[in-house]
Amino acid sequence: MILSALNDYYERLLCNPNAGISPPGCSSEQISYAIVLDREGSVVAVDDIRDTSSKRSVAKRLIVPASFKRSGSVFKPFFLWDKTSYVLGVSGVVEKAKKKQEKGEDLSAKEKKELKNKIERLPQEFESFKRFHVDALNGTEDDGLNAFLHFIKNWNPEKFSEIDFFGKHGDGFLDANVVFRLDGDHGYLHESPAARVLYNQPVASGKEEKAAMCLITGETGPIARIHESIKGVKDAQSSGASIVSFNKESFTSYGKNQGENAPVSAKAASAYITALNYLLKSERQHIQIGDATVVFWAEASNNEDASVAEDIFAAFLNPEDDDLREAGKIRDALELIKLGKPLSSLDVRLRAETRIFILGLAPNASRLSIRFWETDTLEAFAKRLAQHYEDLHLEPSPWKTPPAIWRLLLATAPSRDGKSKSGDVPPHLAGELARAILTGGRYPYSLLGNIIMRMRADGDISGTRVALIKGVLTRFRRLGGKGTNNGDLPMSLDTKNTDPGYLLGRLFASLEGIQRGALGKEINATIRDRYYGAASATPASIFPILLRNTQNHLSKIRKEKPGLAVSMEKEVGEIFGLLGTTFPKSLRLENQGHFAIGYYHQSQSRFAKKSEQEVIHSNEGEDA
Known part of the structure; x- marks a missing residue:
């Protein structure tokens, strides 16, 4: 498939x-020089065809007769092009060694070994190139191919140093890939109709x-x-x-x-x-998701529709685009899907039936493993990706634009000073999470355990991590996970939610807020830094200690900000009214996820209230 x-x-x-794809029997290869021959097969010029648009000259990509794998013990030349060791019987290893010896310099053991190996191989490489082309071009009537045939029959590697056309290019010429051109012609020999006929035959394939x-x-x-x-x-x-x-x-x-x-x-x-x-x-149809290298393409009735579908799908997979116009386009597309409208409302070329193919590859020694393979219509994938972003949605949102899959995966890696490395992402999660998003299935449950473990270890309760926890639990509920209730989790603070984990998370955030209110900027580490892991796993052993300390913090706030103390005590009282006075000895993994969501909602609501108060005070100042 x-x-x-x-x-x-x-x-x-x-x-x-516009694709610039190699036709059958050809491949795109890096070519540096073109040897120009006259009709008798003599070298009359050597053209440097490298790309010089940047500071450093780089080989130019040309469509040439197809290359193939060559093992070390087998000598098989390419048709009408190759590196200089095959074409001319000269190598940079040998020439550099000669120059060092002429200067009286000693060769290292490694250089001696390379030199010996290359001296043994050079005659065989050149002879294989010569014999192959003499057989392939025998009887040709094409002027260019006849000139090349004369050249290869008469060429002797010892002539190399005698021809100035080669020498003027220096050591950069040696071991480079070269093609041939007949003097007076604009095209290369391998591009002629006669050559095309030959290299599509088995004799030219090697x-x-x-x-x-x-x-x-x-x-x-x-x-x-x-x-x-x-x-x-x-x-x-x-x-x-x-x-x-x-x-x-x-x-x-x-x-x-x-x-x-x-x-x-x-x-x-x-x-x-x-x-x-x-x-x-391709930069447009290629994205990295964890250790998986992902490519995708579209199949439509015409190239334009396929290209537009690939553009929108690329944006869905990686919506973190610096181009604000494209970012806005994604938001519009997600809104259309949410309202049940077709993507064609955004662009008439976006057809629901356009087929999308997605392939995820991962390295496995000298082979490639298939991480995932999914194919469906553009409409189906768009709905699944929109549902994915909806399942992650939190209020207030931790991001301006929906996060790319690769950024979500970074949340599963250790956080050092708020930063994570892609190399630390568990390899299996990349494929499992991408597959769940693309198929609309449940996120891997191991993702929940991984994130909770990371939060307990590094104390980074980021919005992205909490959103992933919400997504895992939401899909587990909606898609019939055992031991769960149907329905989605709240997107924003839910003051009527009676789930013990959610309430304990809210309570922990409130106690942290009281601590911050009492100590202000003088605080070195909050209770989150010291107790989050234990509080979320074994509440009964930690919360009594935290509550005793909270009384001291409230006493200080009453003296300095009595109004703030009243509102904070009221907030804690409301949570206790739903929670009760007995703390559970431990919380299951799912409830620890609810704890994180409750903590995020409560702490973010505190920041929102603070912002509202700042706006009120600012407006009062303006009226005055």
């Missing part, structure tokens, strides 16, 4: 002229392939023995990793080797890998 969807996406990309029915397309044709690397997944090998791989004898069966175990045609393998690499390079 995944590979088939990626193959279909590749076919759609080919029809989009692969020995058997025919079988492709599991993706159902067509019979040459199958891919080895699938090329996928690059861009965070923390995977820099050289790339594979989704499909059979690199050990234990992975084979019935005498089938490597790709024969799961036959995918060479064309389909190239298509799905090209499409996935394209998505991983």
Whole structure:
């Protein structure tokens, strides 16, 4: 299903002229130089085609005949392009060693080992390139390919130092990827019609392939023995990793080797890998969620509708956009969904039936693991994401725009000075939380335990953490969790809520407020810093101590601010009226979640009252 969807996406990309996707049999590679030949095959120039728009010159990406994996003991050249060790038989390792020896400098043990290995490989790399192209281009009538054939037959690596065209580019030329061009032509040799015919034939692919029915397309044709690397997944090998791989004898069966175990045609393998690499390079269709690298794409009746759907979906997944216009657009979209109106009310190109595909990948040694795979209509995903933000909603809101999934995951990591690192996020939670959001299912219950443990450990009772707790408990209630009541939890302070955990959280916030009122700015640590964990888990052992200390704090407030003391005592009395005078010995995990919500609601209401009083005093000053 995944590979088939990626193959279909590749076919759609080919029809989009703005995608810049590699056609079948080709790949996008980093090329630095172009060797210019005359019709007799002599080198008449070497063009530096690197991108020089920034301070540092970087190789330019060109569409060339497809590359493929090369093991250390097998020498297989690429068609009409390659690095200089294959094309010219010269390497930076050898040339640098020669220069050091000419200066009388000694080589390190590592340099000697590299030099010996490269000297042994160079003749074989060049000979394989020469032999392969002599066989492939034999009988060609194309002028450019004939010039290249003359060049490769007559070239001797010893000529390299004698040709100034190479030397003027310095050491940067060595080991770079190069292509060829016929003098007087604007295009490169591999772009000619004659070359295209050749590199779509098996002789130019560098692969020995058997025919079988492709599991993706159902067509019979040459199958891919080895699938090329996928690059861009965070923390995977820099050289790339594979989704499909059979690199050990234990992975084979019935005498089938490597790709024969799961036959995918060479064309389909190239298509799905090209499409996935394209998505991983895209900033718009690529997001990091914990250790999962997530890509997504849309399938619509035309490219414009698909692009608009991808834009809105990207904004849903990561609404923390610096562009205020886009942020406003997301708020409008969420409001439309809440009112039951179609997204087309926001933009006629947003069609409910547009299909969205989401793939989450995580590194696993030289392979990639599928963290999650979800596909549904744009309308279905929009409703689920809107419900997700609604389940997290608190008053007052701890954020201006809904938080991205990656930011929610940071709340599960240890907080140091109010900051968390993505590397500390538990890996399993990234996939489980993303899957729950995208499917509309229950959030992982382990998320509740994780956040409560973090709050007890670091004392960071942030709005994001409390919102996640509310979301877990809300969905657990609504979707039929055992031992729970139906219905959602309150978004803001609920003075009629009789849940013991919620009331104890409110009481703890009130006692903290009294402490702050008594000690003011002189306070070094509040009761939250010292007692939050114990108060939320074992109330009976902590609250009597806190209440005794509170009497001392109230005595001080009565002397300095008698009106404030009366309102604070009234607040505590109202909570006791619902709670009773007996404290539970312990609270279950769910009730500890209610404790956090009650604490947040009560403490935030205190800040809101303070702001209202400041506004009143300010207005009174203006009237005077």
